[in-house]
Amino acid sequence: MNTSTGVRGAGRPGGGRRPGHSNTRALILTAALELFAAKGYSGATLRGIAEQADVDPALIHHFFDNKGGLFQHAVSSRIDLCTLFDSLTDKESAELTNRGEWIARTFLSYWENESTRTALVAVFRSGLANEPVAKEFHDRIEAALASCLARLAPERTERTPEFPSLVSAHLAGLVMLRYVCPMEPLASLDFEELMTLLARAVDVLFDEPRT
Numbered sequence: 001m002n003t004s005t006g007v008r009g010a011g012r013p014g015g016g017r018r019p020g021h022s023n024t025r026a027l028i029l030t031a032a033l034e035l036f037a038a039k040g041y042s043g044a045t046l047r048g049i050a051e052q053a054d055v056d057p058a059l060i061h062h063f064f065d066n067k068g069g070l071f072q073h074a075v076s077s078r079i080d081l082c083t084l085f086d087s088l089t090d091k092e093s094a095e096l097t098n099r100g101e102w103i104a105r106t107f108l109s110y111w112e113n114e115s116t117r118t119a120l121v122a123v124f125r126s127g128l129a130n131e132p133v134a135k136e137f138h139d140r141i142e143a144a145l146a147s148c149l150a151r152l153a154p155e156r157t158e159r160t161p162e163f164p165s166l167v168s169a170h171l172a173g174l175v176m177l178r179y180v181c182p183m184e185p186l187a188s189l190d191f192e193e194l195m196t197l198l199a200r201a202v203d204v205l206f207d208e209p210r211t
Contacts, residue, residue, distance in 0.1 A: 025063050027053040032074040036122035041071060041131040068133045071126070078119035079110060081140035085148035093151045100203030103148065105195055107171055111179050112191060124172075124180045142168060153206055166205050174198060 031052035035044035046067055050057040064070040075081075085106055088096070096102055110116040123141075126134035146164040150157045157163050178186045178194075186194070 024053075024055055024059060028055060028060055028063060028070070029074045029077050032070050033078065033118045033122055036071060036074065037118045037125060039125075040129055041067075041122075041126035041133055042129055046070075071122070071133050072136075075119045075123055075137055079116045081123075081137055082144055084110065084141065084144045086144075088148065088151070090151065093148075096152065098199065098203070099152045099206050100201075101195065101199035103145075103152070103167065104171065104198045104202050107145075108175070108191075108195070108198075111175055117179060120175070121180055124175065128180075145171075156206060163205065167202060170198070170202055170205070 028049065032044070032049045035049055035052060038044075046060050047057055049070070050060055060070060064073055085103070087106070088102070111120055123134050123137040127138050142164070145168055146157075149164050149167060153163070174186070174194075177183045178189075
């Protein structure tokens with residue numbers, strides 16, 4: 001069902017697909033994100049995206065060259081994965097006591113936001129099928145998280161190289177079961193209740209391991 005353009009051909013002489021008007025690019029990006037999020041990179045076809053956007057498939061090639069280019073532009077149009085944790089200043093990072101909660105709340109805030117969630121689901125769902133086009137975005141998320149953790153817990157990061165991966169695993173597992181492949185009770189758990197539970201688990205990772 002086309003949710004963004006209404007009845008196909010309505011209001012246009014002779015009906016038919018939407019011509020290349022100024023908002024066509026935005027319509028294609030929105031349709032692409034919806035289908036990439038729902039079906040993953042492999043499952044979403046250019047023809048299906050064109051149907052969803054109510055445009056001629058040739059316009060997708062005109063604006064984005066190919067499917068990979070469309071995926072990259074669609075995700076980047078909603079979120080900059082390199083700057084996920086940039087809101088934390090150096091002064092704040094030095095004074096922050098609830099580090100695990102800050103990391104979890106900041107990351108999950110993008111998932112709770114409908115606009116950015118669609119882009120993230122598209123990346124994670126495509127990554128499940130080991131799509132190379134999604135790896136670049138996963139790498140950006142991991143790099144942003146590692147950079148933030150290096151500021152929040154420099155000694156912990158230096159002494160335990162696997163520390164960023166452990167934090168990432170906690171967050172990734174949660175988003176998979178709450179947002180990408182929703183499973184109860186996590187899928188409908190109140191966000192603040194979720195934060196209370198998750199923050200404790202992530203905070204533990206900031207403690208130095210016993211020797």
